[in-house]
Structures are given as structure tokens and as C-alpha cells.
Amino acid sequence: MEYRQLTQTQRYQIHARFDLGMSQRQIGRELNLHSSTISRETRRNTTTDVYDPKQAQTLSVYRRRTTTKWTKRLPSMMAAIAGRLREKWSP
Numbered sequence: 001m002e003y004r005q006l007t008q009t010q011r012y013q014i015h016a017r018f019d020l021g022m023s024q025r026q027i028g029r030e031l032n033l034h035s036s037t038i039s040r041e042t043r044r045n046t047t048t049d050v051y052d053p054k055q056a057q058t059l060s061v062y063r064r065r066t067t068t069k070w071t072k073r074l075p076s077m078m079a080a081i082a083g084r085l086r087e088k089w090s091p
Contacts, residue, residue, distance in 0.1 A: 005060065006033075006041060011053035014038060018032055 006014075008009070010031060017027045028035040045056035 005064075006037070008053070008057045011041070011056050014041060015051055015053040018042070 010033070013031055014027055017030065019042075022030075024038040025035045028038050031038075036059050040055065045051060045053075045059060047055065
């Protein structure tokens with residue numbers, strides 16, 4: 001399986017299946033997700049013993065927007081890029 005972030009629909013499906021009493025493995029099989037993905041999702045986004053898909057989606061969007069990007073912006077690299085752009089090089 002390749003890495004994909006959960007969609008809002010998948011979060012609501014996880015919630016509905018937990019309400020039906022399904023295990024994490026059963027949910028994973030039905031949604032074609034690894035059981036550890038279900039485990040991490042519920043551990044991260046459970047408040048007062050209840051998984052809230054709406055809050056989970058909100059927190060996911062917030063984490064994606066506020067995460068630190070791992071690109072290094074070294075002054076020498078920035079100067080080289082600015083110089084090339086002044087010379088009309090294409091980014």
C-alpha cells in the first residue's frame with residue numbers, strides 16, 4: 001500500500017464502523033487500509049473515549065497547513081536562485 005492521507009469520507013466510515021462494534025482489523029480490511037492506520041487515527045483523534053471524525057478532519061487540515069517544510073533555504077542557494085531568475089532563467 002502506498003502512503004495516502006485519510007479523506008473525510010474515510011474518517012466518517014471509520015466512525016460508523018466503530019459504532020457497529022467492528023475491530024480495527026475488520027475496519028482496515030473493509031476500507032482497504034492497514035490496521036495500524038486505523039489505530040493511529042483513532043489514537044490521535046479520540047477525545048473522552050469517542051472518535052470524532054469532524055474534529056479529526058479539522059486537526060488533520062491544521063497539521064498539514066502548519067507543518068514545517070524540510071527544504072533548506074541556505075543563503076548561498078537563495079542568492080544563486082535569485083541571480084538565475086534575474087538572468088531570466090526558468091524556475
